[in-house]
Amino acid sequence: MPDEATRLNEGSGQRLSRRDLVRGAALAAVGVTASVASVTTARIAPRKHDATGPATARQFPEPTTVPLDGDVDPLIRMQADLRRAMAKPVEERRWTMVIDTRKCVGCHACTIACIAENKLPPGVVYRPVVQEEFGEYPNVQLRYFPRPCMQCDEPPCVPVCPVNATWKRPDGVVAVDYDRCIGCRYCVVACPYGARTSDFGLDYSDGTPAPQPYEELPNHEYGKSWDRANHGSPVGNARKCQFCLHRLEEGMLPQCVTTCIGRATYFGDANDPDSLVSEKAREPNQIRLLEEHGTKPRVSYLV
Helix, strand or coil, X not given: CCCCCCEECCCCCCEECHHHHHHHHHHHXXXXXXXXXXXXXXXXXXXXXXXXXXXXXXXCCCCXXXXXXXXXXXXXXXXXXXXXXXXXXXXXXXXEXXXXXXXXXXXXXXXXHHHHXXXXXXXXCCCCEEEEEEEECCEEEEEEEECCCCCCCCCCCCCCCCCCCEEECCCCXXXXXXXXXXXXXXXXXXXXXXXXXXXXXXXXXXXXXXXXXXXXXXXXXXXXXXXXXCCCCCCCCEEECCCCHHHHCCCCCCHHHHHCCCCCEEEXXXXXXXXXXXXXXXXXXXXXXXXXXXXCCXXXXXX
């Protein structure tokens, strides 16, 4: 009767003692621990600084068929403002958004355009439109507040991240590193605006025979290609509006700005006093949401 501690390895015909088994299990545990440790070390290591300086400036050609003087469409003027801003190093830009609630009709075109641009799955919305009722009966009115990320100057989401996966860029945009994010959702809880959501890997075609082709397309946030098809990043990550940075780098305005049918959203460089967004930011009838939290939001509203 063979000893219980010794058995025949069916694959190789070699005898394995209990000591061999214990040693093998220990080595396997060490390997797993080392693998986890290497990933953890990579994620908590200091994040590389954003590139700055003249190399970050971008030059885009002036349009030859669109007049830039006189009473031009706000989009045309903001495009010119964007070209002027992108010609400067990134640290000299200060991206800002002003939303005129008097023009917003609550059509949700910006919300849908954002979903299409960023290939957002179910449950992930970067720019919802919040409806507010004000006045007294019978003089009751509705007011709409599109709510992108506020890109706060004092963002409460940044210091709570245990792996430095979210930070404030030199141009003021609060970004997320999907490769570093561990999906703890501390930042989701910390944001007083509810501007962050989690990607749980859901698809609109869940429960149907096959996914739709558009669901397998990568998105290009932060200038990279992200593929959710095999549950890769940003599945499991915190996600948020980033002012369509990938579009800005190509000389295009954020998708929500270009899609607004009422021209209610103004975007540009607050460091440029001649920009349209700076003009709107100087108007007296503006508010910022939850300023009492000390977040210093970069998105303001005209009321």
